[in-house]
Amino acid sequence: MLRRSVLMCSAAALAAASLPEDAWAGPGDPVAKLLSGLSLEQKVGQLFVGYVYGDNATAPSAADAAANTARYGVASGAEVVRRYHLGGVIYFTWSHNLGGGPAQIAALSNGLQAAARADAGIPLQISTDQEGGIVNRIGAPLAISPGNMAAGATADPGAALRAARVSGQELLALGINVVDAPVVDVNTNPRNAADGPRAFGDRTAAVALFGAAAVAGYRAAGIGAQAKHFPGLGDTTVNTDNGVAVTDETREQILATHVPPFVAAIAAGVPSIMAAHIVAPALDPSGAPASLSRPIVTGLLRERLRFDGVVVTDALDAAALAGLTQEQIVLGALDAGIDQLLMPADPPRAVRAVLDAVAAGTLTEARIDQSVRRILRMKRALGLFDRGDAPAPVVGTPEHLQTMADIAARSVTKLKGAGLPLAAGSSVLVTGWGVSTTQTLTDGLAARGLSATRLWTGSPSPALIAQAVAAAQTAAATVVTTNNAWSDPTQVALVQALLATGRPVVVAAVGGPYDIAYFPTAPAYLAVYGYQPPSLAALADALTGRAGTPGRLPVTIRTPDGASVLYAFGSGSS
Template sequence: MNRRLLPVVVLTMAAIPALAATRDEVASMTLDEKVGQMVVSYVYGESATSVSASDAAANEAMFGAGVTTGAQAVAKYHLGGVIYFTWSRNLANPPQIAALSNGLQRAAMADTGIPLQISTDQEGGTVNRIGAPLAISPGAMAIGATFDPRTAYDAARVSGTELRALGITVTHAPVVDVNTNPRNAADGVRAFSDRTAHVATFGVAAERGYRAAGIGTTAKHFPGLGDTTVNTDNDVAVTDESRAQILRTHVPPFRAIIAAGAGSIMAAHIVAPSLDPTGAPASLSRPVITGLLRDQLGFKGVVVTDALEAAALAGYTDEQVILGAVRAGVDQLLMPRSVPGAIRILLDAVESGQLSERRIDESVRRILKTKKGLSPYVAEPPVVGTPAAVETMNRIAARSITSLRTAHLPLRPEQKVLVTGWGVGTTTNLAAALGATRVYTGSPSDTVIAQAVAAAGQHDITVVTTSNAWADPTQVKLVEALLATGKPIVVAAVGTPYDLASFPAAKTFVAAYGYQPPTIAALAAVLQGRTTAPGRLPVTIEGFYPYGFRAH
């Protein structure tokens, strides 16, 4: 095809002319270019064209000899998308990120004339790739605890606006899984609630907020990870729920977000035998992707896999993964184990007749539709972290804190306060906010627990942070040891609120649902009595408190 070259110096927000009818785009593309559009990969380095020796070596290991920069990878493989991570050294600071985005876009535009999808996982809360000076959103469960969908809209609008200023065109959010299993290691505080209607309402509000910001979304993880205990990043996750249960509980939020205009949905690697008796992961399952998502729910947008490097797919060959996903109805292959290998598998499959070029064209048309009218370049330096944006996130965090037991609150100015428990950053920041002494324990040994108990004896009151203590017996042991001192103990859960069931004797329990700076500041304000805790439980703590509860 004819290459459409753009001047390297173009760095403005001037709109690139909208992609003409996608049928014409696809007709003028080579097969290599079309297959490349279906791949979303990470690249190493803070710059598109100038990287460190270690990043150059990492890129060569990934993409082949001579491909040392992200720009070269984009051009050689005609990549449709790049995803940013801190560990691939893409996310140092806002000016660097914007410059990287512009550099990668120049490479894509010079190669195919098609804007690059640049994405990241910026859900807020525990999954937050880019920190300050951006305005940091509380996570989904914290937002769900406000019981006000406008907070989901506002958080998404602010977050989306800031990501877009960095040249990021898609956020892999919102999570619309229904967290029905309290021991869920995949979702937890990443989910808005354990109630289907609650998740659907907040998910749609977030979708609309992102759209108002001009950024694409990826609702995830279809058909829902809420009932699992295993994170598919680490192992195989299986749900034994019946088809009727899945359709009744987990699918409706996806149906709602499709009706709201979602452009992309992420397919999970979960195994759901009631949906596909073959035992194939949902991401490789035609009954799930084509039969349920496309045919039954009517989704016409882009389906992207969850990361194909995930341990859940370790038992499958690259060919089984790549061809299985495309045959299932997937459009974008996220983080294949080998980019050159994935592309070669698709090209060979078309050449041998295992896969038709028409099938490739279907996916490419859907992908190009999401890029239609996209302005790929952003202003440098970007404007992020404005006072208004920060205030929005602070306000939402303040509305999320949920008091369940309040026997020892508020803290009094004359009290000598100790902070201990989970999270080095969490305990450091909370102690600073409270003007308290800190003893860090993390996942503590008996020796460290003894130190914390001894310190508690020298203080009037102890605040102990926990995070998913149900999965960490040492956290439970620490809290029980502190309670046994007879001194006043305040338990502050910075993970899911289900921790209360692990130490029912606690007389003071506050759910914060996260540990980002706005949430820690809001938690400190509640503990000191400078503000109330207006949040309500967006989940049920079986045997203790129902959905919607808060202490009065």
């Protein structure tokens, strides 16, 4: 049924939809009661999702206390939550939230929740970007998903559901109640620096099916999901974290190709959608980024797609918004129809901008109430008002680890296989991209009976390429890892130099699978779509013949100029 609804979704169908009547308020509505008890300052605080420094809510290190003070004017995360009445906090490794293991993360979550409840009695949304694959904030001992494109390569939407369910259960054990996933962008541009293997693939119907399955998996785990990045980043080349991304596609192309996965996610019950900073002139001729665009957020997402859940911006400190003031950003987002403001560059100034706008009469309290209702409704639906402290976390169970390992094993895609499997006991050189990636793969091959040595080259200099070529001359075979080699000519130079030796070479793509277009004469080429431990273990099994290569390309690989197809969607050999 879902497949049929996705395939039938068209520009005409979207245009025929209309926004339902507002059915929030009522005499017995618990959200209305909660809202009526909040001050204006507390309501405004609910709109913001920020980050705090430290691995402890009340006793941060001196460095983290100084960082909080510089950003917020108070020293601890708990004080930040109370002073600004924050509706949400997002965790990162670089803000030192996630470095102490599961017990530390759960304790931090409990401490921040205590501060939120002591302030306004409203539980805190705690989130992180745990997509799996190449965007993964928390590592072992959690069971780590191989990522979206790896799931797509299994050709089984159930893989996305199972990965999401496991990941969601483990995040909840840490007190994290919203996951900033899944990415439901359709990766139609092979040179996409924002998505690549973060996407399920390049076919609209398939991405819609896998995205909806992931939403269902997170729902089954009891965690809030967040479909991103509306209206779709799949056709761009620029990551909006680093610059301005513009799509030149027509309105009809965007509605037919990139919007249907969001329709499917809404049908699957996704509670939150992230608006991208992409500029889509066909949807908004003003040139405003989607996150600040009323035609895109209110006109398309709210009114035509009938989404009445929470809409959050992408990070407001992104380079795509450079040149705009804090006032222009936060007030523009609210005017567009946004509910949650993620990571403003200057939080005190951003909060003050909203309060000042209300005082000046340019922003109504009723407009703020509209967003806070949605936020409170989502928090109630997720059961946050009923939850106590996160218990002693149980993560990385054998069952969970096996789930992720099975998905990774089913994703390995072989496009060329000369010389595979590698002979037992043979000497193998592992080189290429990734310090930990090449080391983990070397250890895995050694554990499977090969005499494996490692020479990490990263983005190699001519001297390092010469070292790798010399080492390859004495090895029975060389395994070279690549990651988005299309954007790094030095990786291409390394592979071409190794191929020129005439010695056996296996190229293993640990990012997107598109790299083979830049060295098509490679005799052996495997794609695993990521470099998390399950994917590297599956790669080692495939290289040594302990497992097959059942994966199929979830994208089409073209020549670098795009003129012809090298490997069609669904390619791969067992």
